[in-house]
Amino acid sequence: MKLSKAYAATAIAASLVLGAVAAPAASFAAPVAATQKKVQGVFTQASVERTADGKLKIHWNSNVDLGAAKILYSTSPDNIAKNGKQLKRINASYNGYVTSDPKPGARLYFYIKTSSGATITVAERKVNLQGAFNFRDLGGYKTTDGKTVKWGKLFRGEELGHLTEADIKIVQSMGIKSNVDYRTDAEVNAMPDPVIPGITNIRTDAGNAGSTADLMSMIASGQMKDSATAVQMMAGFNKQMVDSPKFYIQLMELLNDPNNIGLLQHCTAGKDRTGLGSAIILLALGVDEKTVMDDYLLSNVYRAEANKKAVDAVRAQVKDENVVAAISTMMGVQKEFLQAAIDEMKNKYGSIDAFLEKGLGITKQERAKLKAMYTE
Numbered sequence: 001m002k003l004s005k006a007y008a009a010t011a012i013a014a015s016l017v018l019g020a021v022a023a024p025a026a027s028f029a030a031p032v033a034a035t036q037k038k039v040q041g042v043f044t045q046a047s048v049e050r051t052a053d054g055k056l057k058i059h060w061n062s063n064v065d066l067g068a069a070k071i072l073y074s075t076s077p078d079n080i081a082k083n084g085k086q087l088k089r090i091n092a093s094y095n096g097y098v099t100s101d102p103k104p105g106a107r108l109y110f111y112i113k114t115s116s117g118a119t120i121t122v123a124e125r126k127v128n129l130q131g132a133f134n135f136r137d138l139g140g141y142k143t144t145d146g147k148t149v150k151w152g153k154l155f156r157g158e159e160l161g162h163l164t165e166a167d168i169k170i171v172q173s174m175g176i177k178s179n180v181d182y183r184t185d186a187e188v189n190a191m192p193d194p195v196i197p198g199i200t201n202i203r204t205d206a207g208n209a210g211s212t213a214d215l216m217s218m219i220a221s222g223q224m225k226d227s228a229t230a231v232q233m234m235a236g237f238n239k240q241m242v243d244s245p246k247f248y249i250q251l252m253e254l255l256n257d258p259n260n261i262g263l264l265q266h267c268t269a270g271k272d273r274t275g276l277g278s279a280i281i282l283l284a285l286g287v288d289e290k291t292v293m294d295d296y297l298l299s300n301v302y303r304a305e306a307n308k309k310a311v312d313a314v315r316a317q318v319k320d321e322n323v324v325a326a327i328s329t330m331m332g333v334q335k336e337f338l339q340a341a342i343d344e345m346k347n348k349y350g351s352i353d354a355f356l357e358k359g360l361g362i363t364k365q366e367r368a369k370l371k372a373m374y375t376e
Contacts, residue, residue, distance in 0.1 A: 041066045041114070046122035046140075048110060051098075058110055058122070059096035066092035066114040073102055073110050075173060077121060077139070077152035080111035092118075105166060107174050109151055123151050126302055129170060131162035134270035134302045138278060141295070143286035147375035153261055154374060156278045158270030159183070161191035172196050178254060180204060180265040182247055182273040191268075199264075202254065204247035226322040230329035234272070235340035241276050242344040242355070248280055249360050255281065256366050261373060271299040271333050276341055280360070283352050284367060285375055289342065296338045307331045 046060040058071065069092040072084030088097055092114050102108070109123045127135045135158065139151030152175060160179070163171065179201045181193060193201050224230060241248075254260045267273040275296050282292045300307075311328045318324055345355035356362045362370075 041116045041118050043112070043118055043120040046112065046120045048122055048124045050124060050126075050128060054104075055098055055100055056108075056124070057096065057098045058112075060092075060112060060120065060122070061095060062092060062118065066116045066118050068092070068115040069112055071097060071110055071112050073108050075103070075106050075108060076175065077109040077123070077150065080109060080121060081113065081119070084111055105170065107152075107170055121151055125298070127155070127157075127170070127174075129167040130164045131167045132157055132160065132270075133306050134158045134299055135266075136298070136302070138282065138295070141282060141287045141291055143371075143375055144288055145286050147286065147371065149282070149285055149287065150374055150376055153263070154281060155264040156270060156274050157264055157266040158274070159187070159191050159268050160193045160266065163194060168194060168196055172198060175262040176264050177262040178202055178260040178264070180251060180254060180263065180277075182265065182267040182277070187268055204250050224323065224326045224330075227325040227329045230326040231334060231336050234330060234334070234337045237272070238276060238337050238341040239344045241273065242341045242348070242359070245359055247273075248277060251277055251280070252284070252360050252362050252366075252370075255374075256369060258373065269299075269303065269331070271303065272337070275299060275333060275338065279338055279341070280356075284356055284362065284370055286371065289352075293335060293338060297333060297335065299333045303332070 041062060041064045043066070044061050044063055046058075049057045049059070051057055068089065070089045071087040072080050073087050074080045074084040076083070085102075087099060087102055087110070090097055092112075107123075107127060109121060111119065111121050113119045122140060123137060125136050125140070127137065129135055134156075136156055137151060138154040138156060139149050141149045143149065155174075155176065160171075176199050179193060179196075179199050181188065181201060182204050188203070195201070224233065251265065255263060265274055265277050279292045279296055282295065283289070307328070310331060311324065314327050315321075315324050318327075342352065345352050345359070349355040349358055356367065357364070
């Protein structure tokens with residue numbers, strides 16, 4: 001089977017080999033005692049979603065009626081209670097509010113405070129950019145020890161070469177200090193990251209593993225023959241990244257440096273190397289496996305339109321639907337991909353905690369430092 005250069009570029013860029021707050025609602029129950037105590041009112045979940053017409057749908061849930069509430073917003077997740085502008089006064093029992101974007105062209109964070117004292121900070125998971133589909137914030141996820149991952153400190157994305165001038169201004173204003181690039185030399189040469197003042201571009205020691213030339217050889221040789229084959233291959237690549245985690249070791253070192261707070265990690269499509277890197281960060285901070293998997297699978301949501309266009313372009317040149325199905329599988333993510341990495345952590349090291357400590361070299365003290373820096 002002969003594959004054109006256009007086909008190769010289309011397929012590989014979107015399928016690199018090597019939102020709503022999805023954290024489960026916390027449960028709160030009054031302790032059993034002779035006299036029942038009043039249940040403390042708390043928010044159990046919150047999210048921000050952008051509608052098709054550009055409005056923002058702010059939604060929340062709570063365990064009891066929290067009474068009167070006010071919604072504030074700011075371009076920074078820090079000190080919104082003090083520095084934020086008031087958007088709306090509302091009763092918390094309405095569980096949400098839909099608003100026009102109060103500051104178009106900016107990344108916004110919202111702070112909801114009630115008369116009962118309950119508060120929560122929330123933002124769009126997806127950063128609203130024109131030149132990047134899968135650029136998102138890892139904040140807002142609950143940890144197993146009752147903390148929350150801070151908003152606006154950890155981001156994941158794809159190649160940045162398509163960012164518009166307006167996008168670059170938004171990214172520059174987001175407090176990002178370090179941009180960690182997992183891509184190979186060939187990928188970087190094909191689509192260099194822009195130089196954004198205030199942001200340091202950092203290349204990981206990825207070498208040229210998983211180069212597009214190797215992948216094209218596999219497709220041409222018939223190894224990539226159907227969807228099941230693609231799932232098996234992608235699961236294998238995720239397993240290999242656990243076995244040879246050198247750029248995740250580097251990632252952990254960067255995260256432990258306070259000068260890098262406000263860190264973006266990315267590859268080409270922002271789903272495979274970045275997907276595992278994001279999973280490792282969240283697991284290190286104490287986020288449960290289900291929530292980590294939910295975040296991983298969001299790439300299918302945010303890349304849906306781009307992936308469809310790429311698959312349509314492939315189908316126009318490749319008539320074997322089994323091969324098209326294989327490439328379509330590789331352009332997305334599946335549970336089996338990340339699960340293979342998590343299973344390898346457990347099988348090789350005994351547990352995820354042991355992988356973090358022995359495989360990535362994160363000491364207990366360093367992990368405690370990570371939690372102090374990136375959760376609240």
